Amino acid sequence: MSMLGTKWKLHGNGKSIRPGEVVRPDERLTWPLTIGVGMQHVVAMFGATFLVPIITGMPPATTLFFSGIGTLLFLVITRGKVPSYLGSSFAFIAPIMASQQQYGVAGALGGVVLAGVALALIGAVVQKFGAGWINRLMPPIVTGAIVALIGLNLAPAAKNNFDAAPITALATLVTIILVSVFFRGILGRLSILVGVVVGYFVATVRGEVDFAKMDSAAWIGLPHFQAPEFHFGVVGLFVPVVLVLVAENIGHVKSVAAMTGQNLDGVSGRALMADGAATALAGLGGGSGTTTYAENIGVMAATKVYSTAAYWVAGIFAVVLSFSPKFGELIATVPAGVLGGAATMLYGMIGILGVKIWVQNKVNFSNPINLTTAAVALIIGIADYTWTIGDLKFTGIALGSAAALLIYHGMKALATARGTVAEPETELVGTPAPAAKASGGTKRTSKKRR
Template sequence: MARRRILPGFGWSLHGDGKTIRPGDVVAPDERLSWFQTTGVGMQHVVAMFGATFLVPVITGFPPSTTLLFSGIGTLLFLVITAGRVPSYLGSSFAFLAPVGAATAQYGMGGALGGIFMAGLGLLLVGLIVHFAGPAWIQRLMPPVVTGSIVALIGLNLAPAAWDNVQEGPVTATATIVAMLVCGVLFRGLLGRLSILLGVVVGYIVAVIRNEVDFSEIGEAGWVGLPEFTTPTFHIGVIGLFIPVILVLVAENVGHVKSVGLMTKRDLDPVTGRALMADGAATMLAGTGGGSGTTTYAENIGVMASSKVYSTAAYWVAGTFAILLALVPKFGAVVNTIPDGVLGGAGTVLYGMIGILGVRIWVQNRVDFSNPINLAVAGVPLIIAIADYTITFGDVVLKGIAVGSLSALAIHHGMSAIARWRGTDAGYEDSDPEAIATPINRRDIDHLEAGGDLDDDLSGK
């Protein structure tokens, strides 16, 4: 019998003897193994999320320790709001990179934080609607052809930023790129999924050998202390920059819930709205103090798939450990010493993976590009984003990602309306409730259940 919960998302029944998982079984979200094993799995989650989570603040110039703190707090908040039904770690979202960079250049870090806060508020409101109206309307608003386009254009829009950093240390950048790519195929299981982190470590070592790292900040930092906090400022001009991020976060969260539901054989659709609200609340919290916007992490789905442990207890361990790690200033100082060459190499790989993740969404949902509507929805927004088209309405500036995302929605729904009026092909099928961006699709899950290993790179936050 399950234990009486002290608060939502806290309290678990012991799975079996607490030590073994029988073939075909999984440790459910409301169960746990022994605390020793649960702690071990929780530490795996920290390692899995770390490479991607800390790169976002380093690239954007935010304090890494602050982002890590709000990431840990956000994860615990997520577990409470979803009542412990959806195991997930909330790490830094790559979708925020471009808008944060643009907002920082125009309004400073405070303005970027204001945009993060507003994006979180928007996601929370979407979650409220989904909670009461259900998630089906999201599929109609953002079918796979639209979602794939938005995800792809975010990655491709960031290409110039990667090149700028590569030029600061081309040799180090090349070493980082090669290390990431080789680690992705050289190792299996968890190490294979840590190719981002391993590549950064190799690139950092190369940078040290080439005297590109300044260690002075590490010596000045203490061992225990609070991270640096920054208050947000609010400007109407950043709204257009962050609207596309909300669309991506919706797709990522809905996809995460669907994936976990399939893997645990539970109907989690009723908790989709809670998941969106929880991520929105965590992102708002991060925006109030200097953290990066959050999202559910596909990297941690890989850990769950390989360990068969979906217990939210492991995520309480992971979130708590992240908070404790954030309270070590010397650790944050080490992360801050990562040079531009390493960031350029990592960005080249990561931004490319984000772009191809959009293509993967098209492929796994069998988007028909012989249809002129789908072709236009995929093609036009990508050009807009790559060229960074800019539209100005008074104080509101819409740049490549915002213009491209809104174009994807407008082209799809506008052309489909005309096609329906004329009696031609509407351009998509909306009868498949699973046709949405998911970090792991049904084919992946069938492979895992057959005893396979999850070697695919699941990054692309």
């Protein structure tokens, strides 16, 4: 059983956590408390995980089922060393929607499977040789650009849903904004879920919600499973997603390592393989691709409980909840206006996460290589440039991601050969800022404080 990471030690008396301490992944609190924390993880992932199938038109109950199964699979493959919940990845929204237009839902599921297999293979390589080569292939300027363009590429979809019911959408968006600043702790972190609930209430009052399918659905039943179809034309749509999942996953492992004080580099490859396996499994049965969830990192940071026992509880509860067709149909009744308000926030957040990667890694945009990489990639992604070669169609996300990689490495190789770039790729810490000049051209001096 220890090979599965399910042999937990009781932390202290199991009822409290001393100041400065955390409940480590191989520890747990008493089972009533552990179950309570596990339920919090389900609530934390709930809003974001369900938005993906709602936006893409896929069965919410099926997505929830594979989210729970994927979480349990992740815990087994990582041997209980990396606490994480695998929820629906927003990076899959654009390629799923694009591939559905040409190949239907089954074709989109085939793309999800291919992305999962590719991610698992990358994880195997990382586990064998380490993650250094990924950092060289995708430095922060490239990773940030890819993450940003994926979010910003979805802006038209958010606008279309917003326009469908502007009042409902505005109520949803305003609620998300207010909750995020008025409340602390878990409620503040669940601002999107609260916004969706309030927006749903407004939509119900305005007669925008249709309960017909929910009323006729059974209380207990199997999720709707569907087999994938594989088309070569979806490859270009889903390749960039793999790069984003790699960045998200490695970032998650590093975050957990920093918060628990443990070195988890040795299992980073296993984490990638687990995420890839969960994504491929979801695609094989009709679910959306998965990723490690930042929302649940917030729960761990707030509770100081990093026990994988809580994630076993969360995964099992998600699977049980997915066996209620009525619950799934209730989620599917969320109208376009609510989605528009939430998506305006969510898609923008994805874009800003790319910018956050640049800021945290002190990317220097005085360097022309960095500046050109980001500038060209973002415009291609936002404008949704398209390139069709026979049956293979590359859209803005794929072309923008490829541009980021090719421009960065191409310009860097040429600059190295010519010795033409003197600016560092990252800003130097502690470098004094240039003196400000007065309008008349004289330098301003500040009085020395005593």
